[in-house]
Amino acid sequence: MKTLSIDTFRARYRRQASLLLAGLLSVGSVQAELAICTTPQRPDCPSALSQPAESEFTFSRLIFNDNQAAIDNLGDRIGYPHWQADCSESEPHFIAALERLTRLDTNPDSQSISLLNENIYDYPMLYVVEAGFASFSQPEADTLREYLLRGGFLLVDDFHGSYQWQEFERWMGQVFPDRDVVDIPPSHEIFNVHFAIEEFIQIPGLRALCLNPGETWELPIMKSSQVNESNSSRQQPRWRGVLDDDGRVMAIINWNMDLGDAWEHADMEEYSALYTATAYRLGVNYVIYGMTH
Numbered sequence: 001m002k003t004l005s006i007d008t009f010r011a012r013y014r015r016q017a018s019l020l021l022a023g024l025l026s027v028g029s030v031q032a033e034l035a036i037c038t039t040p041q042r043p044d045c046p047s048a049l050s051q052p053a054e055s056e057f058t059f060s061r062l063i064f065n066d067n068q069a070a071i072d073n074l075g076d077r078i079g080y081p082h083w084q085a086d087c088s089e090s091e092p093h094f095i096a097a098l099e100r101l102t103r104l105d106t107n108p109d110s111q112s113i114s115l116l117n118e119n120i121y122d123y124p125m126l127y128v129v130e131a132g133f134a135s136f137s138q139p140e141a142d143t144l145r146e147y148l149l150r151g152g153f154l155l156v157d158d159f160h161g162s163y164q165w166q167e168f169e170r171w172m173g174q175v176f177p178d179r180d181v182v183d184i185p186p187s188h189e190i191f192n193v194h195f196a197i198e199e200f201i202q203i204p205g206l207r208a209l210c211l212n213p214g215e216t217w218e219l220p221i222m223k224s225s226q227v228n229e230s231n232s233s234r235q236q237p238r239w240r241g242v243l244d245d246d247g248r249v250m251a252i253i254n255w256n257m258d259l260g261d262a263w264e265h266a267d268m269e270e271y272s273a274l275y276t277a278t279a280y281r282l283g284v285n286y287v288i289y290g291m292t293h
Helices: 006-037 068-074 087-101 138-149 161-175 206-211 259-264 273-292
Strands: 060-062 111-113 125-129 153-157 238-243 249-255
Touching: 006 206, 068 161, 087 259, 087 273, 125 273, 138 153, 138 161, 138 249, 153 273, 161 249, 249 273, 259 273
Parallel strands: 060 111, 060 125, 125 153, 153 249
Antiparallel strands: 238 249
8 A cells, every 4th residue: 555645645635625615615605695696585565554553653665556668678577566676574674673773663564555545644754666667647746746745755765777767767757847856965964863874885786796796786687779778877876865945855865776685684694784784874864864854
């Protein structure tokens, strides 16, 4: 039997150990990718409450009809209405944060509500996701305008790129044809009303992390040759708003960001705590501002 020298043995051991470690890292990487990137099941969104809740605050997700032209042009078919995105997990996580981080009397149950629901005025904030795929009838737009002018607050989240921005502007123009969308500066009270937001970073959605590793912006999906979408239009986050005559922010618009995904994936190690912590602070600030202004 041939005897290996100690140097040969060490070299072979190091090589085998390296191959084993590489294999384990590969498996871990695949498992991590599967854990965060597998296609989620259809969300289970709660219905509208039959009667207004006694709590001060009920998280209320806004129902809308899908803009089929936008879906056809971008090819973004997710298998369920876009207004439902992430509702199964993002709301429960965020509600738990509100209960933990504030003294707000928060309803433990959320709801999904239409602008045609007569109880809409009983809820101080509405949350709308996938805003680039939303479509509202004129009666719905009229109700949203009245809701906001009466003191309601709209949180707009999870839409990306110039094409979705144009679609958002289109329906927001139905609501406020006479008001501009303006940039909200970092010094604004909305970013300091409860938490002081000192670092304004892009909050990535799950799609960005899974399909565009190493980046925080989402790659464009385009089916129509009529849609001209550059990557640069998705790379910079923007905090914008619509103001009333007294300068109150009626609608806070988070463009090129996805707060809902950050709330939803707060307990997943693959999703950076920096993103989740920032998203929670922003969300809490928005709720407190909407409740007090």
